[in-house]
Amino acid sequence: MHTDARSLSRRRLLASVAAVPILAATADFFSASGRSISGQVPWSPFAGAPPRPVNPLGWYFFTPGEAAAVEAIVDRLIPADHLTPGGKDCGCAVFIDRQLAGSFGQANSLYTKAPFAVGLPIQGYQGDLTPAGRYRLGLRALADYTHGAYKKDFVQLSPAEQDAVLNGLDTGKIVLKLKPGFSTREFFELVLQNTMEGFFADPLYGGNRGMASWKMLGFPGARYDYRDHIDKHNVRYPRDPVSIYGEA
Amino acid sequence: MARLLPKRDAVIIGLGWTGAILAQQLTEAGLNVVAIERGPWRDTASDFNIAYIQDELRYGIRKELFLQPAVEAMTMRNNAAQTALPMRDYGSFLPGHGVGGAGVHWNGASWRFWDGDLQIRSQLTRRYGAKKLTGLQLQDWGVTWNELEHSFDQFEYLCGISGKAGNLKGQIQAGGNPFESPRSRGYPTPPMKMSYAPSLFARTVTELGFHPFPTPSANLSTAYVNPLGVALGQCTYCGFCERFGCGNYSKASAQTTILPVLMRKPNFEARTECEVLKINLTPDGKHARSVTYLDAQGVEYEQPGDMVLLCAYGLMNVRMMLLSRIGQPYDPVSGKGVVGRNYCYQTSAAARLFFDGKNFNPFIGAGALGQTMDDFNGDAFDHSHLDFVGGAQINCIITGGRPIGSRPTPPGTPRWGAKWKAETAKNYQNSMGFASQGSSYPVRENYLDLDPTYTDRHGRPLLRMTFDFPDNDIAMSHYVSDRMETIAKSFNAKSWAVSRLKKGWDAVPYQSTHNTGGAVMGADPGTSAVNKYLQSWDVPNVFVIGASAFGHNGGRNPTGTVGALAYWAAEAIATKYIKSPGALVPA
Known part of the structure; x- marks a missing residue:
């Protein structure tokens, strides 16, 4: 370089x-x-x-149990329908796994110095866990919760039960056993944010397989010249998306 | 023990917009200049490569080009009763890092502050009486429009700004901004082409009797060669401006306007990946001798210079002054002291409209592509019967519909699941927005100082930010949001929503990287840290250049005025200070 x-x-x-x-x-x-x-x-x-495309095979961070849970979660956050395949088949769990195994998961860019105090919501996340650590603890607490309530892993629940659990995490009705400075709400927000990142990011990161989300929206992806269309007001852009590695 | 290096005429801290302008102007004046930059060297072909810069995750979400909190964080709180905690990730604002600074990933909206900003206290007092300003620390900037106009012009011609003049030497021009202060000549390049949403916005607000005009843009409408002979390309409306470097040489930055000339000069040197720890003063505290810096291996150096030009991001300028004991720190209890005083931000709200059967093509965008109206900005409207001063521009700017960050759905839509997906798919092409960008006026309680607890990787205290939106600014913003409701209604959209600013500034969601003040310019050393030439009152061989000098923030993006102040300070140094080093204004 x-x-x-x-x-x-x-x-x-x-x-x-x-x-x-x-x-x-x-x-x-x-x-x-x-x-x-x-x-x-x-x-x-x-x-x-240039970015390096992820290898889609295997798990770099998740244990098999964690991977199964995350695949089930992303498939409910982004369910399969006529618009796109589900979050799992779009690669969202692979995306999250690779992010957690990399610098994002390790909080390499964040301020991680002590002391750690419980802050106000306006002050953002103040815990001492990296994003990877938050997933590890959060998924374990989620498994504890579903075993307590259903005697099953999250992945073994019916889609309706899975939605009920996710709704409970989203609305605060379910409180997982985490730790001070890391709330259930923060865990859910992290998973939701990362799932959406995977669904809408360039496919090279492991999610958005086949540019499914971009095709759904009509977002042309990595194209960089719209001078031929800027004057065409209220006219649909005619070209399909392309990805950074030339997928079209 | 720091290794002592040979003395230079001028030592610049930070090689962003202001550092590059100062270096260019002072090397032209014959000085031997070294710029010390904490971040890496960055250039278009190698770092904003058109083959992969259109990567929202990497640059827009993971923020690869920005300052990382691991390098320097800040602490924040809304008021002195709270305990400030570190922003462990930057959210509300995103300072730059590396050569080019925040000028690499800015949007390019390039404004001039108005005459009414520079003389805000005297003009508002004349119009409404001093009582109207009770509770606000508004003050004149110590420089007048006529003094500064040439510097605005220099910055705009350096960049090749695309726009339409609204006031040419006092003559109002159709299609431009009728509220701007008089300019000596038009913009160097014509306005950008407009996509659908801003065109619709302009039509709608014109019918309401307002005065929209093309936002002055550093994303260029056409190829341009600037006065230094550096060429910029035509913007392709790719929608990867904000948070991204431009891969197409179309957005003005230090890289695309100055560095190709500056870097070739024998009397200029850039040292990158070197972090200045402090400015060293003589024992009497009245003269800067040198700066101490670390290279990336942690080796410490001392670089002496006849003058030190503090050209970091505004907030870092303030921190460096506090760490180096330049100027008296501000005390919000007594109201005395100047360094950290008059910290201001930006007061904004947004409107979102949803239609059926439209193709807005939101991905066709550029950082400053759009229309703005100033009918409710600054003092362009009568405040006699209002309970606030200040105002906001209302703009429709299409920066690009990058889908991780931008996928609007109507209020009440779930955030995940089948219904969420259906609404997301339906509204991506059917939604447009517009926004207000409002003034932020200083109050006694909003300020910057050093945090008592948290330190950076070198053990130096972090900057502590104590800020909340003042009541005056909340009232202003709500008044403008009411006007936005009227405008939104006129689009005959299927549904719409206008946000309302609330008390309790939140450091998490992105708002604006328009942090101003803390080392403000002025005529009175009791209320300003630097004089009208941005020269420290206390240490006259230190100049502090950036938005840190703003006495308040106006309802517009700051970079155009930052660029003008850089030229203004450079001219004072080149024509006055070099001939007779010392205080340019008697204290």
Whole structure:
């Protein structure tokens, strides 16, 4: 990616430093990770960081039991009908699994320093669990709940029972045994948000298989030039969607 | 022990819009300039690649180009009775990171604040009497329209802004914004083409007697070569502007307007992935000697400079001043002190309409594609019999119907299940919205300081934000929402809903990255942190450039005015300060 440009600018800098001995101390700096750029616009051919499509096979984060529960959940949040296949067949559970196994699940970008205090709703999530940790705890608590109420796993419930449980989580009528700073409501919101992300994101992340949601909406996906249609007011856009990896 | 580096004429902290403008202008004036940037180098082909920038999950939802809270978070609360807690993820606003700063992923709505903003206290007092402003810390900015107009012009021509002038040297122009302050010449490029929704909005509000006009846009209607010789391309209305870098060289940013020239200069150097920890002062606290920074390996350096230009995001400018003990921190109890004073935000509401049988094609969009009316903005309307001051623009801007974030359904629709899906499918093409973007006026209780508990990855205190929407602004917003109801009704839609702003600013849902104030400019060192040239009153070789200088926030996006202030400060440094370093205005 940037390696070539970085070493190029380092060479350039070392060359310029050689003529100005007083700058010698800076040489160490440029062998570190900071980067000096001067006298040029950095350029290296084929630079870029394209996304890597996920492997659709197997589970990277979920245990088999968790995967079955999440597949059942996404299939009720997004049920199969004449518009699209269900959330499971669209790959939403695979999407969530890969997200949890990656930097999103590990909270790599978030502020995770202590102290952890129970906050106000306006202050957002204040718990100490990563998104992956929230799924692990939340799915275990959900299994505990369905075993208590139905003596079954979530996946073994009828669709109507599954909807009743999800409704209970959504409306606050069911309270799972989680931990302070992580409410049932927050667990449900996380699952709902991630399911919708999977359903509507580019298929390369594992969900939205066959661009099912984009076709349903009439969203053309990764196309980037609508100059031929901006003036055509109230006229349906004629072309089908394309994905980043060229699926059409 | 920090390694001491050779001295430069000017050290710039942050290489975004303002840093790039200052660097360009000061290297032209012959200075040797180094810019120290916390984030990575970023450029169009490598980082906003057209082959994969249209990725809503990666850039729009996971926010890859933004400042990550792991790098720097802030704490927030609504009032001093609450305990501030860290925003563990950024939500309500999204600061930038890396070369180009927030100018990489801005929408491109490029406004000029009005004469009535710059002299807000004197003009409102003249019209309504001082009593009208009770409870508000509104103050003049210390600079006048005539002084600043040229700087607005410079920024617009740098960017190639697409728009229609409404007031050319005092002559009102049909089709432009009749309420804008007089401009010396028209926009460099014509307005963007309009898609269906903004056209319908313009027709509807025109019939109601209002004055819509094309939103001035940094997404360019046509190819353009700016005065530096840098070329921009025509916008393709791809709908991946906001939160994305432009892969098509069509959105003005430091990358597409300045860096191709600036980076080639021998008297300029950028150091990326280097984070400034503080500005070091002489023992008397009246002169900045150097800045201390860490590279990505944690190696510490000291970079001396004859002047230090603080060009980070406005909020970070304030934090750096507090960490470096530049200027007296603001105390909301006594009302004394200046650093952290007059923090303001943006006061907004939205309307959503649902039709049958339409094709709005919401994915055809651009960050600033749309129509705006200013009939209820600022002091464009009479407030004599109203219980507030200020106002809001009402706009119909189609930034792009990216479906993870934008899939409207009528109120009462479930959020999941078969009914949700059917309504989502039905309304994607059948819905349009418009919004208000309102002024935010300063009150004593809203301010910025350092958090007593939470620290960043280097152990420095986080910035603490104490903010709620003042009663004045709530009243203003509700008044504008009432007008939006009238407008919404006139569309003859099947159904519609207008939101109403409530007390209790919520840090979670996205609202606006228009954080202003905290190091405001002015004529009085008792109420401003920097003088009219954005020069620190206390440490005259430090200039603090950005929306941190706004005395209040107006009902419009801040970047056009931030760009103008950058040119204005650069000109003062190049023509006045270099010749005679020291305070440009006697304190």
